[in-house]
Amino acid sequence: MTQVQYLTRSDLEGAQQAAWKPKPIINNFAVDTVLDAEAFRKLPILVVKQGAIGLQHMLGDGRQTISVIYFEDEVLDFRHFGKVSGRATCLLPVTVKLYSSDDYDRLQHESTQFQIEHATKQARQLNYASQHSVDLARKSAIEKLASFILESRKRQNLGRGLDVLLRLRRSDIADYMGLRAETLSRAFTKLKKLGLIACDQTDLVHISNEPGLRQMANGKVNWMKTRIQ
Amino acid sequence: MTQVQYLTRSDLEGAQQAAWKPKPIINNFAVDTVLDAEAFRKLPILVVKQGAIGLQHMLGDGRQTISVIYFEDEVLDFRHFGKVSGRATCLLPVTVKLYSSDDYDRLQHESTQFQIEHATKQARQLNYASQHSVDLARKSAIEKLASFILESRKRQNLGRGLDVLLRLRRSDIADYMGLRAETLSRAFTKLKKLGLIACDQTDLVHISNEPGLRQMANGKVNWMKTRIQ
DNA sequence: CGAATAGTTGAGTAGTCTCAAAACAGGTGG
DNA sequence: CCACCTGTTTTGAGACTACTCAACTATTCG
Numbered sequence: 001m002t003q004v005q006y007l008t009r010s011d012l013e014g015a016q017q018a019a020w021k022p023k024p025i026i027n028n029f030a031v032d033t034v035l036d037a038e039a040f041r042k043l044p045i046l047v048v049k050q051g052a053i054g055l056q057h058m059l060g061d062g063r064q065t066i067s068v069i070y071f072e073d074e075v076l077d078f079r080h081f082g083k084v085s086g087r088a089t090c091l092l093p094v095t096v097k098l099y100s101s102d103d104y105d106r107l108q109h110e111s112t113q114f115q116i117e118h119a120t121k122q123a124r125q126l127n128y129a130s131q132h133s134v135d136l137a138r139k140s141a142i143e144k145l146a147s148f149i150l151e152s153r154k155r156q157n158l159g160r161g162l163d164v165l166l167r168l169r170r171s172d173i174a175d176y177m178g179l180r181a182e183t184l185s186r187a188f189t190k191l192k193k194l195g196l197i198a199c200d201q202t203d204l205v206h207i208s209n210e211p212g213l214r215q216m217a218n219g220k221v222n223w224m225k226t227r228i229q
Numbered sequence: 230m231t232q233v234q235y236l237t238r239s240d241l242e243g244a245q246q247a248a249w250k251p252k253p254i255i256n257n258f259a260v261d262t263v264l265d266a267e268a269f270r271k272l273p274i275l276v277v278k279q280g281a282i283g284l285q286h287m288l289g290d291g292r293q294t295i296s297v298i299y300f301e302d303e304v305l306d307f308r309h310f311g312k313v314s315g316r317a318t319c320l321l322p323v324t325v326k327l328y329s330s331d332d333y334d335r336l337q338h339e340s341t342q343f344q345i346e347h348a349t350k351q352a353r354q355l356n357y358a359s360q361h362s363v364d365l366a367r368k369s370a371i372e373k374l375a376s377f378i379l380e381s382r383k384r385q386n387l388g389r390g391l392d393v394l395l396r397l398r399r400s401d402i403a404d405y406m407g408l409r410a411e412t413l414s415r416a417f418t419k420l421k422k423l424g425l426i427a428c429d430q431t432d433l434v435h436i437s438n439e440p441g442l443r444q445m446a447n448g449k450v451n452w453m454k455t456r457i458q
Numbered sequence: 459c460g461a462a463t464a465g466t467t468g469a470g471t472a473g474t475c476t477c478a479a480a481a482c483a484g485g486t487g488g
Numbered sequence: 489c490c491a492c493c494t495g496t497t498t499t500g501a502g503a504c505t506a507c508t509c510a511a512c513t514a515t516t517c518g
Contacts, residue, residue, distance in 0.1 A: 059367065060447050060448045060449025061449065064367075065363050065367055067363050067366070068358075080352030084356070085356055086359070122351050123308075124309070125355060126297075126309075126351075126355055126358060127310075127311055127313070129297075129362065130358060131296070131313055133296040133361055134296050134315070136362060136365040137404075137407030138294055141506070170465060171465090175366075178365065178366030180507060180508085181464090182466080182467085182507080182509095186467085189466085202464085219288030219289045219290050220288070222290065369474090370473080398496075408475095409474075409476085410497075410498090411475080411498075413497095414497060414498050415474095417498090418498085431496090431497075
């Protein structure tokens with residue numbers, strides 16, 4: 001009796017799952033497009049499929065910051081956005097999948113697999129934010145840049161690859177790392193002169209000395225004493 | 230007699246809920262206790278009931294940072310902690326409720342109310358982290374302190390109250406705001422001289438000029454020109 | 459080609475860090 | 489009660505980093 005019930009219920013659930021599936025709504029946005037929360041009231045959940053979306057903030061006198069960046073496969077949920085959360089801006093040409101609140105909740109509810117993945121992504125996002133706070137808090141410009149290069153590699157799933165595409169503009173990287181573009185530029189030349197990285201193009205960075213770069217990022221190198229002239 | 234009463238009450242609660250309810254395990258920790266993830270393998274979810282837990286990070290040469298602080302009613306989930314996530318340290322005497330992975334998941338699964346609350350808390354945590362990045366990125370010491378005071382008020386649910394208990398030690402506040410304790414101290418005296426705050430004790434800050442403090446926090450005041458001597 | 463945007467380089471300044479010492483608070487024991 | 493200790497906060501003077509503003513180079517695009 002209980003067995004029959006169990007099987008039947010299970011079958012029904014399976015049938016329901018298979019029968020229902022939200023058709024993903026795909027959208028593209030050009031660089032510098034501002035994604036207004038109001039415009040996404042009906043489809044407030046964005047899953048980035050290509051490109052990058054950044055949360056831009058501006059202080060009263062014009063100082064700019066990018067607090068969080070959403071890269072591929074990361075989820076931006078407009079439902080939980082307060083007024084202080086800044087504005088979402090496309091830092092690259094962006095492709096997103098859009099979900100309505102109901103659809104996304106239903107996906108989560110019907111598939112534990114999906115729910116687990118979502119929870120993991122949420123937690124990862126908080127980890128990135130936490131690490132980013134560490135980068136911003138007490139690191140020097142050159143250490144910040146080293147950290148950024150390594151973070152970029154990690155978030156692009158490049159594994160142990162030594163060639164990292166930065167993709168973002170210098171000014172956006174600077175905003176993200178809490179620096180001025182000029183200071184960032186100087187940090188690039190310093191890393192190059194120290195032989196930790198090499199770059200021919202502006203976009204592509206080759207990591208010449210990975211342990212060195214990692215130590216630099218973690219503040220284990222007193223680079224002042226490794227004199228640069 | 231007392232036993233009968235207890236059992237009856239317990240049964241009622243059980244019946245009201247979902248016939249199942251995990252007994253919360255409560256624990257206390259002294260200041261500066263380090264909560265090792267390994268020790269919480271069986272009960273990896275901590276809900277802070279009193280005090281504050283901070284994620285401490287240390288750079289190679291000893292520079293310290295606190296990236297995230299968990300205050301009352303916030304959830305620290307050791308399951309999603311990477312190696313880089315720093316160590317969890319009690320910044321105040323702490324009381325926590327502990328949950329096992331199964332219990333917490335079950336609570337979420339059986340009560341949509343609980344699930345919504347959890348999701349909201351997660352999102353709020355990310356918002357705090359995002360705002361914190363903004364504070365760290367480009368703000369001056371005095372602006373950082375103004376931001377911290379307002380953040381403290383907000384997270385203590387003081388509403389429009391003008392008296393804020395900072396509770397944390399100066400050195401922890403400094404670590405959190407990416408400053409040295411000395412610089413923080415100087416920022417305090419500057420805010421006092423500007424008449425934005427007043428404090429008799431070290432712990433208690435009275436906001437004397439709230440709009441002014443808020444403008445300071447948002448970088449709308451060129452406080453250099455409001456000369457301090 | 460000229461206009462516009464993006465990135466680099468240079469000189470001077472403002473603000474934070476460093477290190478050292480002094481003031482302050484809280485608890486202990488004589 | 490005071491002297492003493494430990495730990496925290498404040499104050500001071502000098503060094504150094506990152507910012508500002510300006511000019512310059514490189515690249516893109518009509």
